[in-house]
Amino acid sequence: MHIRESWLWLMAITCIFFWGGNFNAAEAIAGEVPALTAAAERFVIAAAILLLLRLMRGRGESILSANQQLWLIALGGLGVFGFNYAFFLGLQQTSALNGALIMAASPLVTNLLSVWILGTRMRWISVLGILVGLAGVSLVITGNQWQSIQVAKGDLYMLVACLCMCSFTVLSKKHAAAVPPMQLTRWTITVGTLMLCVAALLVEQPLTLIPALSLHTHLLLVYMGVFGTFVAYAFWLQALQGIGPDRLSLCFNLVPVFTLLISLVMGHYPNAAQMVGMMLVITGVMLGSGLFRRLVTPGLGFQKSN
Numbered sequence: 001m002h003i004r005e006s007w008l009w010l011m012a013i014t015c016i017f018f019w020g021g022n023f024n025a026a027e028a029i030a031g032e033v034p035a036l037t038a039a040a041e042r043f044v045i046a047a048a049i050l051l052l053l054r055l056m057r058g059r060g061e062s063i064l065s066a067n068q069q070l071w072l073i074a075l076g077g078l079g080v081f082g083f084n085y086a087f088f089l090g091l092q093q094t095s096a097l098n099g100a101l102i103m104a105a106s107p108l109v110t111n112l113l114s115v116w117i118l119g120t121r122m123r124w125i126s127v128l129g130i131l132v133g134l135a136g137v138s139l140v141i142t143g144n145q146w147q148s149i150q151v152a153k154g155d156l157y158m159l160v161a162c163l164c165m166c167s168f169t170v171l172s173k174k175h176a177a178a179v180p181p182m183q184l185t186r187w188t189i190t191v192g193t194l195m196l197c198v199a200a201l202l203v204e205q206p207l208t209l210i211p212a213l214s215l216h217t218h219l220l221l222v223y224m225g226v227f228g229t230f231v232a233y234a235f236w237l238q239a240l241q242g243i244g245p246d247r248l249s250l251c252f253n254l255v256p257v258f259t260l261l262i263s264l265v266m267g268h269y270p271n272a273a274q275m276v277g278m279m280l281v282i283t284g285v286m287l288g289s290g291l292f293r294r295l296v297t298p299g300l301g302f303q304k305s306n
Contacts, residue, residue, distance in 0.1 A: 005243065012239040015232040016251045020258025022228040024266070025220040032217050035088030036200040037209050043080060043193040045225025046233070050186040061183050071175040072187040079168030080192020085199060086161035093154025102158040104137035104256070109166040110249035117170050118245070125287055126247070133253035133284025139277025169245045172237065181238040189233060253281045 029038060054061075064072070107130050114120040168188075176184050200206045213221075240248055257278045 008239045008242040011235040012243070012248055012251050013254065015235040015239070016254045017258045018227045018232040020255045021262055022224050023255070023259045024262045025224050025228070029217045029220050033209060033213055033221075034204045036085070036196065037204050037206040038221060039084045039088060040193070040196045040200040040206055041210060041221050042224045042229055043084075043189060043196055045222060046229035047186075047190045047193040049226065049230050050182075050189060053182075054186060062178075062180055064179065064183075068176070068179060069187075071171070072179070072184065073191050075168055075172055075176060075184075076188040076191025077195060078164045078171070079188055081195035081199070082164035083161050083168070084192070084196060086157045086164060090154040090157030090161060093157065102155060103162050103165075104134055104253065106162055106166055106252040107133060107249040109162060110169055110245050110252075113166055113170040114173075114245050114249075117174055120244070126250075129250055129284045129287035131284070132287060133250060133281050136277045136280025136282075136284055137253050137256055139273050139280065166249070169240060169249060172240060173245050177241055181241060182234060184237050185230075185234045189229065250284065253284060257281050 026038070033041075111120075111122055111126065111130065115122055172184065172188075179187075197206075260278065
């Protein structure tokens with residue numbers, strides 16, 4: 001159990017690292033390609049990989065009931081189309097700072113949804129971990145420059161994006177726990193990709209824009225499609241089924257930390273407030289996941305608590 005759960009946490013952290021890198025990649029291409037077109041190309045790449053792997057595998061998969069298929073379609077609409085569409089609309093009408101702060105509430109929202117939908121219980125250490133993590137995320141994102149935060153109309157869209165991702169995480173555990181992770185990943189990403197493509201065709205002109213993009217932009221979109229989408233979603237759903245949304249959601253707080261670390265490698269140096277914030281985020285994740293308690297309690301191991 002110890003080794004298996006350790007691997008699942010490693011997969012979750014790797015997923016969050018790739019998601020953090022998505023922000024750096026998206027920032028680099030923001031001025032060259034519209035949001036929905038970028039999202040559509042990114043997910044077309046991921047969906048193509050998943051479908052190709054399915055064809056190469058050749059073996060049969062779990063036979064899904066009509067109810068399971070309907071839930072997978074709904075999950076694809078929530079976690080891929082709903083999240084990305086609301087996210088991109090929000091960033092058109094609010095600051096990235098406000099959007100990131102709203103998304104930082106994901107662990108708290110996910111835990112509350114888990115209590116309501118899954119009947120889980122929130123331990124005091126999990127609540128403490130969430131609060132410490134939120135404080136750290138705020139410092140990482142703002143650099144303690146609170147006066148720069150402004151209320152904008154697009155904040156509502158960012159709240160919808162947050163609810164979509166949190167609902168996707170919890171409902172996947174409730175209604176798709178019996179579906180193999182790779183099958184679940186392929187269904188949700190394919191469904192969401194189709195919805196994103198239709199939206200892009202209606203709102204933008206992707207067939208004209210995509211051929212005109214630079215090689216650099218295409219390479220960044222390939223990174224986002226392969227690592228930031230295909231690998232990340234596969235790892236996340238695998239970890240979700242083994243760990244559960246209540247503890248796993250704390251990893252969301254690490255997204256801005258990894259984004260900041262990647263920026264550091266690229267020559268953008270953090271200030272003191274951001275460094276303190278990163279330490280608070282890591283502490284919050286360790287507290288909420290139970291890792292800190294296991295480290296300071298010899299022989300406790302990764303056993304399920306009652």
